[in-house]
Amino acid sequence: xxxxxxxxxxxxxxxxxxxxxxxxxxxxxxxxxxxxxxxxxxxxxxxxxxxxxxxxxxxxxxxxxxxxxxxxxxxxxxxxx
Numbered sequence: 001x002x003x004x005x006x007x008x009x010x011x012x013x014x015x016x017x018x019x020x021x022x023x024x025x026x027x028x029x030x031x032x033x034x035x036x037x038x039x040x041x042x043x044x045x046x047x048x049x050x051x052x053x054x055x056x057x058x059x060x061x062x063x064x065x066x067x068x069x070x071x072x073x074x075x076x077x078x079x080x081x
Contacts, residue, residue, distance in 0.1 A: 006040050006065070008033065008072065015076045022075065029075050036068040 009016050022029040043065055045051040046058045053061070 005044070006069070008036065008069075011069070012073065012076060018076050026075070029072065032068055032072055032075075036065065036072060039065045039068065 008019055012019065019033070023033055024030070039061060042051070043058070043061050046053045046061065
């Protein structure tokens with residue numbers, strides 16, 4: 001299996017412990033994380049032509065992935081409640 005870029009733990013290694021914690025304690029973060037992971041895999045499959053999609057669909061997937069990553073980062077860096 002090829003390496004998939006943009007994995008959360010690789011992009012935010014300084015937040016690895018917090019990512020792990022939030023996946024188990026915050027249902028919203030866990031859902032967003034799973035959605036991001038699935039979308040990231042779909043983008044990678046499209047980029048490598050394993051499952052080609054038209055250019056517009058690929059662009060939209062990338063935009064949604066970026067928005068999810070921004071939201072996850074916002075949660076990661078928010079002051080703990």
